[in-house]
Amino acid sequence: MRKLLLIPVLALAACNSGAEEPSQLTLQELEVPSVVQPSFAIVGIEHEHLARLMQVSPSIYSGAQPHTAAAFASLKELGIKTVVSVDGARPNIEAAALEGLQYIHIPIGYDAISESAGDAFAKVMAEAELPVYFHCHHGRQRGPAGAAIALRASTHCDATTALAVLEAAGTSAKYSGLWRDVEGWMAPRPGKLTAELVSIQELPTFTVKMADLDRTWDRIKLLRKADWESVSLIPETQLLLQQLQDSAGQIPAEYIQDQKLHSGLEEVIGFAERLQRAAEALDKDLLEESYSDLRASCNDCHADYRNK
Ligand code: HEC
Numbered sequence: 001m002r003k004l005l006l007i008p009v010l011a012l013a014a015c016n017s018g019a020e021e022p023s024q025l026t027l028q029e030l031e032v033p034s035v036v037q038p039s040f041a042i043v044g045i046e047h048e049h050l051a052r053l054m055q056v057s058p059s060i061y062s063g064a065q066p067h068t069a070a071a072f073a074s075l076k077e078l079g080i081k082t083v084v085s086v087d088g089a090r091p092n093i094e095a096a097a098l099e100g101l102q103y104i105h106i107p108i109g110y111d112a113i114s115e116s117a118g119d120a121f122a123k124v125m126a127e128a129e130l131p132v133y134f135h136c137h138h139g140r141q142r143g144p145a146g147a148a149i150a151l152r153a154s155t156h157c158d159a160t161t162a163l164a165v166l167e168a169a170g171t172s173a174k175y176s177g178l179w180r181d182v183e184g185w186m187a188p189r190p191g192k193l194t195a196e197l198v199s200i201q202e203l204p205t206f207t208v209k210m211a212d213l214d215r216t217w218d219r220i221k222l223l224r225k226a227d228w229e230s231v232s233l234i235p236e237t238q239l240l241l242q243q244l245q246d247s248a249g250q251i252p253a254e255y256i257q258d259q260k261l262h263s264g265l266e267e268v269i270g271f272a273e274r275l276q277r278a279a280e281a282l283d284k285d286l287l288e289e290s291y292s293d294l295r296a297s298c299n300d301c302h303a304d305y306r307n308k
Pocket residue numbers: 086087088089108109204206207210211213214217261262263264265268294295297298299301302305306
């Protein structure tokens with residue numbers, strides 16, 4: 001913890017926790033709401049290797065995806081025993097295993113938290129080794145939503161307290177389904193913790209491609225910050241184009257007839273082609289223009305098809 005700078009974000013007011021050992025929670029305790037007992041604070045932690053790290057309770061942390069060996073080592077140093085990814089990308093179970101960490105994959109979208117995902121979060125808190133680190137990609141939207149439900153499941157806190165996790169994480173109001181489902185989460189009935197916990201969940205190829213190209217997009221954002229001056233600019237723009245073309249070849253069956261989605265993908269591919277040409281010519285104006293068009297195109301399609 002030496003490298004950590006603690007920044008208290010806000011105090012929790014309506015949770016029952018701290019005193020009891022969370023790993024000993026029984027099913028019954030999970031289901032019977034108990035007394036209100038102020039105990040701990042949600043704490044934002046500035047960390048060298050883990051972006052948006054936040055301690056939500058003594059047994060729950062959330063943050064961005066651990067990308068490096070140092071990030072996994074830091075999780076271990078924090079005392080984390082289980083890592084839960086709610087992201088579409090394949091969890092790096094090998095890197096986690098090197099630090100003795102167990103991975104559990106409970107992918108969710110930006111539009112909603114299904115009942116089975118909600119049950120799975122409760123099951124993690126009842127059965128996995130604690131503390132748990134919840135992460136998505138950037139640690140701002142879906143990871144905190146998973147952590148907020150885990151908080152409800154493990155402490156019986158009220159909805160307002162759980163929503164404070166999203167507030168502390170800076171979760172965007174535009175993901176209204178995440179806010180709604182954290183607020184509306186209901187504890188699973190006895191015998192209903194049937195969700196199967198797995199370390200890698202198979203997902204539709206389109207989702208995985210999107211998750212993968214998002215990593216490339218992040219690296220392109222960094223290249224932009226460095227004023228586009230890098231030997232990896234051309235390879236990265238080529239990779240983005242390739243990944244967008246690949247996802248266009250993997251449109252989910254439910255959208256196969258959807259002309260608007262097809263044209264959205266054609267449009268974004270056109271912008272990615274232009275970005276690549278601009279990279280080859282190192283034409284910074286055209287790079288900027290193509291970057292903005294791409295970003296708008298990702299956002300427009302997500303507003304229609306992903307976020308609600
Ligand atoms: C024409 C539509 C469209 C465009 C353009 C598009 N996406 Fe997506 N994206 C989707 C849909 C639909 C989903 C939801 C897939 C699902 O949940 O199965 C998605 C999901 C995602 C996800 C979530 C993956 C996960 O972990 O579940 C990320 C991240 C993402 N897109 C990034 C991007 C980026 C970055 C761009 C632009 C470079 C982009 N997308 C362009 C339609 C699009």
